[in-house]
Amino acid sequence: MNNDLVEELKIKLIDILNLPDVTPEDFDENAQLVGGELGIDSIDVLEMVVMVEKDYGIVINSQEVGEKVFSSLTALADYIRKHAQDTPS
Amino acid sequence: MNKQQVYIRGTGIVSPLGGSIAETLAALRENRSKVAPLDLFPLLQGSPLPVGQVRGIDTEPTLPRTHQLALTAATQAMAGYDRPPDAIVIGTTTGGIPTTEQLLRDGITDKNQYRLHGLNTVADELGRHFNCSGPVLTVSTACSSGAVAITLAMELLRGRQAENVLVGGVDSLCRLTYFGFHSLQLVDKNGCRPLDKNRRGMAVAEGAGMLLLSSEKKADTPVELLGAGLSCDAFHPAAPHPEGKGARTAMRAALADAGLSPRAIDYINLHGTGTPENDLAESRAVRALFPTPPALSSIKGATGHSLAAAGAIEAVIASLCITQDLVPANTGLRQVDPDLKLHPVTKPEDRPVTAVLSNSFGFGGNNGSLVLAKSGKFTQSTSKKTTNPLSILGSACLTGAGDTAATLAGLLNEKSIVGQADDQAIIQDLPPRLIRRLKRLPRMALSLAVNAYNRSQSGKKSLSIFMGTGWGALSETYDFLERLTTSQELFPSPTDFVGSVHNGPAGQVAMLLEATGANITTSGGDYSFEQALMAADLLLKDDETGVVLGADEGHAILSPLLDASIEPQPHVENLADGGGALHLGKMPRNKGRACIKLCFFHSCRTDGPISSLIKKLGGADTLQSDCGLVLTGIPAAAKKLGEKQLEQFIKLSSLAAPVSRYRKYIGEFASASAVTAALAASCLESGQVPALLTGGDPISLEKNKKILILGLGEYITAMELYRP
Numbered sequence: 001m002n003n004d005l006v007e008e009l010k011i012k013l014i015d016i017l018n019l020p021d022v023t024p025e026d027f028d029e030n031a032q033l034v035g036g037e038l039g040i041d042s043i044d045v046l047e048m049v050v051m052v053e054k055d056y057g058i059v060i061n062s063q064e065v066g067e068k069v070f071s072s073l074t075a076l077a078d079y080i081r082k083h084a085q086d087t088p089s
Numbered sequence: 090m091n092k093q094q095v096y097i098r099g100t101g102i103v104s105p106l107g108g109s110i111a112e113t114l115a116a117l118r119e120n121r122s123k124v125a126p127l128d129l130f131p132l133l134q135g136s137p138l139p140v141g142q143v144r145g146i147d148t149e150p151t152l153p154r155t156h157q158l159a160l161t162a163a164t165q166a167m168a169g170y171d172r173p174p175d176a177i178v179i180g181t182t183t184g185g186i187p188t189t190e191q192l193l194r195d196g197i198t199d200k201n202q203y204r205l206h207g208l209n210t211v212a213d214e215l216g217r218h219f220n221c222s223g224p225v226l227t228v229s230t231a232c233s234s235g236a237v238a239i240t241l242a243m244e245l246l247r248g249r250q251a252e253n254v255l256v257g258g259v260d261s262l263c264r265l266t267y268f269g270f271h272s273l274q275l276v277d278k279n280g281c282r283p284l285d286k287n288r289r290g291m292a293v294a295e296g297a298g299m300l301l302l303s304s305e306k307k308a309d310t311p312v313e314l315l316g317a318g319l320s321c322d323a324f325h326p327a328a329p330h331p332e333g334k335g336a337r338t339a340m341r342a343a344l345a346d347a348g349l350s351p352r353a354i355d356y357i358n359l360h361g362t363g364t365p366e367n368d369l370a371e372s373r374a375v376r377a378l379f380p381t382p383p384a385l386s387s388i389k390g391a392t393g394h395s396l397a398a399a400g401a402i403e404a405v406i407a408s409l410c411i412t413q414d415l416v417p418a419n420t421g422l423r424q425v426d427p428d429l430k431l432h433p434v435t436k437p438e439d440r441p442v443t444a445v446l447s448n449s450f451g452f453g454g455n456n457g458s459l460v461l462a463k464s465g466k467f468t469q470s471t472s473k474k475t476t477n478p479l480s481i482l483g484s485a486c487l488t489g490a491g492d493t494a495a496t497l498a499g500l501l502n503e504k505s506i507v508g509q510a511d512d513q514a515i516i517q518d519l520p521p522r523l524i525r526r527l528k529r530l531p532r533m534a535l536s537l538a539v540n541a542y543n544r545s546q547s548g549k550k551s552l553s554i555f556m557g558t559g560w561g562a563l564s565e566t567y568d569f570l571e572r573l574t575t576s577q578e579l580f581p582s583p584t585d586f587v588g589s590v591h592n593g594p595a596g597q598v599a600m601l602l603e604a605t606g607a608n609i610t611t612s613g614g615d616y617s618f619e620q621a622l623m624a625a626d627l628l629l630k631d632d633e634t635g636v637v638l639g640a641d642e643g644h645a646i647l648s649p650l651l652d653a654s655i656e657p658q659p660h661v662e663n664l665a666d667g668g669g670a671l672h673l674g675k676m677p678r679n680k681g682r683a684c685i686k687l688c689f690f691h692s693c694r695t696d697g698p699i700s701s702l703i704k705k706l707g708g709a710d711t712l713q714s715d716c717g718l719v720l721t722g723i724p725a726a727a728k729k730l731g732e733k734q735l736e737q738f739i740k741l742s743s744l745a746a747p748v749s750r751y752r753k754y755i756g757e758f759a760s761a762s763a764v765t766a767a768l769a770a771s772c773l774e775s776g777q778v779p780a781l782l783t784g785g786d787p788i789s790l791e792k793n794k795k796i797l798i799l800g801l802g803e804y805i806t807a808m809e810l811y812r813p
Contacts, residue, residue: 018525039522042328046273046583054580061274 005077013073016051017044029073045070052076058083092469093247096310097461098303100405101165101257103158104296104392105141109165114409116391118437120418124280124292124393129262133578138271139280141294141393142262153188153205154261154295155181156214158398162297163215163255170301173220175251177212178242179227180234180258182397182590184208184612187263189651190570198650198657206651207559208591208612211259213803222695223251225804226620229561229591229612232360233319234258235298235400236449236457237609240317244627246304247472257299258401265566266293266396268573269586273327275364281394282421283361283387284368284433291362294393298401300408306464312408315349315444315460315467318342319628321554321608322454323599327587329367329450333374335605336360339456340378340446347460349444349467351379354460356416358403358447359433361387362394363421371448372429386434390421400449400457407445407461414441452587453596455608475675477631478684479622480813483672485540486767487515487533487640488755489665493540496764497771500754500779507665507756509643526584527597528564529642533668534594535601537638541670541767542602546634548674553606553635554595555625557617559759560651561591563644598636606635615654615724617641618669618763619806622687631675639763640668653726654757665756669767682812683773685766689807693730698805699737706797706807709742715811717794718778719748720769722762727802734801749784751798762800762808769796769810 010024019038034040048070049060058080060066069079102109105123106116116123127137146161159179167174185206192202204210209227216225224245230237235258242256260266270276270293277290302314320342322335329336344351357379360371368387375382388406395402410416419433444462485492489508490499499506515536516524524532534556565588573581587593592610599608607628611620618639625637642648643666649655655664671685689705691698706712723731739748755761772778773796780787790796792812800806 020525021521039525041325043273043326043526043583043587049274050272050580050582054576 005081006073009073009077012051016047031072033072034070052080056080056084092472093249093304094306094469095243095246095314096303096306096464097300097312097314097408098307098310099166099168099170099301100408101162101299102402102405103143103146103162104395104402105143105294106392108146108161110409113406114413117415117417120420120437122280122391122420127262127267130264138276138278139292140262140267141292141395143295153185155183155185155187155259156205156211158261158295158297159211159215159259160218162257162299166255166299166301167219173222174253174255174301176223176245176254177215177221177225178238178254178256179212179215180229180238180397180401181208181211181227181260182229182231182234183260183263183266184211186265187261190264193570194574200650200657203650204653207614209614215255216692219255220694222692224623224690225692226623227612229397229610230451230455230608231453231590231592232394232396232399232451233449233455233457234397235402235404236459237319239314239401239404239459240319240457241624241627242302243314243317246302248627252305253301253303255299255301257297258398259297260295260396260398262293262295264573265569265589268578268581269569272581272583272586277363280421281363281390283363283390284419284425284429284431285422286424286426288363288365288368290364291389292393294395296395296398296402298398298405300401300404311464312411312461313464315462316343316347318346318458319607320456321599321605323603323605324454326593326596327452329370330454331370333370335454335456336371336374336448336450337377338605339458340374340448343446343458343460348469349460353444354383354446355442356383356410356445357385358407358445359385359387360448360450361389363389367450368429372431376430382431384416384434385431386417386419388417388420390419403447404459404461407447410442410445411461411463414439416440416442452590453592453608454599455592455596475630477675477677478686479626479673480676481671481683481685481770482546482634482674483541483543484670484767484770485537486667486669486764487537488667488764500781503781506754509664509666523601528562528588530558530562530640531588531594531597533640533642534598534638537640537668537670538598538602538636541672542636543672546674548632548634550633551606552602552604553629554598554604554608555621555635555637556595557611557613557621557639557760557763558591559612559614559617559641561612562588562593563642563647565589567644567647615759615802616800616804616806618760618766619687619690619800619808622808623690625673626687629675634672634674636670636672638668638670639760641758641760642666643758652759654724666758667764668760669763671766671770683770684811684813686809688809689805691805693803693805699734699741702738702805702807703742712742712744715793715795716744716746716797717790718746718783719744719797719799720751720765720782721748721799721801722751722765723801725757731801734805747783747785747788749782754781762798765798766808769798772796773810773812
């Protein structure tokens with residue numbers, strides 16, 4: 001269950017962040033996401049904010065929250081899981 | 090030799106503050122914000138965000154809103170001047186997009202209705218209205234456009250290429266900018282509070298500022314433009330350099346150009362958009378240059394941020410501050426952000442204002458600063474005259490055949506090079522991570538620049554970039570609007586918005602080549618590359634280098650709708666695109682392989698433009714002896730007019746050299762002349778011209794023979810390439 005979301009997010013991020021040379025297998029979910037090796041920056045963060053709202057119905061609009069949420073793929077998955085419970089689906 | 094002085098002869102303004110100089114002055118004195126919820130177009134979701142909307146202008150249904158705003162302000166600036174201006178320079182980012190986005194929503198496929206989409210159509214409209222027969226230029230460098238346009242106009246006057254220039258900036262509110270800045274989370278939902286501790290962003294706005302600049306001093310020219318400075322952060326596509334490095338360079342260059350020390354400045358009109366990042370970076374740049382900063386404020390809390398218009402509107406306001414001895418307040422400020430360590434003016438103050446520094450910064454790390462002062466208060470510094478020609482240090486092109494080598498091979502084998510360059514050919518020399526977010530046009534620009542740039546001859550001074558594009562990044566623009574519509578305005582793409590700005594590709598080039606000099610994108614329709622070359626010639630000084638490029642992408646949906654020279658429903662294989670780039674330097678003659686010169690840029694509105702052209706090229710005798718080949722660009726939409734002009738040119742010059750029409754073998758797209766220039770550079774190097782280029786037999790070019798590239802149609806342009 002946990003891993004399903006992580007794997008799903010890997011595929012989504014590779015797509016929306018245009019990372020054609022990265023495969024889900026070599027996407028390290030615990031590595032630093034923003035400002036890390038993948039070269040992900042503030043514009044990518046905004047693109048991920050849109051994806052989280054569109055696909056999971058969770059709104060992230062404060063910069064401080066954003067920084068924590070996108071610190072790693074694991075952190076993002078945890079945030080989605082936690083907040084998905086708050087909203088009836 | 091003393092610099093030619095540049096006086097402000099007329100000003101015009103339309104902004105949320107009002108539709109005249111008098112209304113603007115009254116609003117500044119009142120210190121009241123005119124930022125209010127948008128009601129220009131209906132929204133599908135939520136409540137409207139605060140914007141700076143222009144109220145009460147006559148809506149002329151035949152013109153897009155941007156054109157109306159420009160015409161209104163330009164009419165004010167031209168009042169009392171009954172001759173046509175010698176040149177027009179306009180900065181804009183929106184052009185006809187407010188009309189286009191509605192037409193696309195309504196599914197309109199009649200291309201005639203899109204004819205005023207191009208950014209150039211704003212300046213062209215002014216050219217027609219004021220009967221200007223000289224160069225009519227359009228620059229698009231995001232939020233620094235107004236300041237960059239004024240810089241180019243000033244150089245036209247200093248170089249004595251014009252005596253009176255109408256210049257300004259204009260943008261109108263539209264969905265692209267409204268939702269675009271919102272998608273970047275750069276909009277403050279509570280209005281705009283520049284420099285405030287609690288600032289949350291900008292307010293997108295609209296307006297126009299226009300100035301009639303003149304080299305003649307008159308009794309009614311109390312203000313002069315003393316200097317300008319341009320730079321590029323070469324750091325990030327949308328965010329400023331955190332230390333304001335480029336901003337500091339631009340301010341320092343403007344002061345040096347004006348011959349003033351920081352102490353001479355009485356007031357700094359800040360860019361001050363109200364975004365946390367801009368205001369912090371700008372404050373650092375100001376403090377680095379001014380140990381004790383003078384009075385300073387941002388007026389964007391009152392007006393909002395009118396993007397390409399801002400630099401021109403604020404130049405008009407700076408001029409007003411000088412004539413009225415008024416320092417406007419930092420409207421909307423409650424509690425100044427202590428981290429900025431600045432003390433903005435909180436109430437309008439009446440005090441003597443002799444010299445003003447005005448800042449404008451934008452996407453692509455594009456920075457422009459202007460210095461204005463009371464006329465005659467400062468003696469203009471002497472300037473070293475630029476004497477070297479533009480030498481070609483490197484060149485590259487992209488065509489349907491592929492890169493430069495593939496294109497030259499195609500020409501030699503007499504194979505068609507018309508079409509769209511293969512994506513693989515475009516990206517072959519580019520790092521994959523660098524281009525992951527980039528679509529077709531920025532990729533083309535990077536490929537062209539990398540292949541034309543001759544690192545061994547780059548010189549010590551910072552590199553500048555000049556890019557001409559008729560239509561800008563069509564893929565990003567289309568995709569942004571499409572996702573906005575299909576998501577019911579819920580999920581506009583921040584990536585596509587940043588990529589959609591016309592100067593996005595040139596900003597990417599700057600980051601890759603670490604080009605921290607001027608960074609100018611021109612968008613003059615079929616004459617965009619020629620305008621970029623003119624900008625390079627105006628701004629590069631001796632021993633400085635720059636990359637001048639022209640590129641356009643063929644977009645299956647937008648190109649046929651927007652470009653009058655492309656048939657309404659072309660077969661995909663008939664859609665062509667490509668571009669060309671030259672690495673140029675103002676080098677002493679013997680250093681360059683070949684030289685290029687823009688000899689002529691006029692509208693066809695003048696009487697006898699062809700005889701003026703021949704005269705400018707040295708007369709019929711010189712043309713007969715020096716010209717080895719004429720490559721002619723006649724856009725399909727101007728075929729009848731262009732052919733007539735060409736016939737007249739051949740008749741009046743009695744030219745015997747081969748004449749060919751390059752769009753036949755390069756394709757119909759706005760920057761086909763950039764490809765032609767790159768190919769002509771290759772021909773001069775080898776001394777051989779393949780049959781496809783001559784339109785007849787292959788020829789050998791004698792050493793003293795020049796290649797002439799003519800642009801015909803609505804404008805008449807001439808570029809000469811020759812060996813030193």
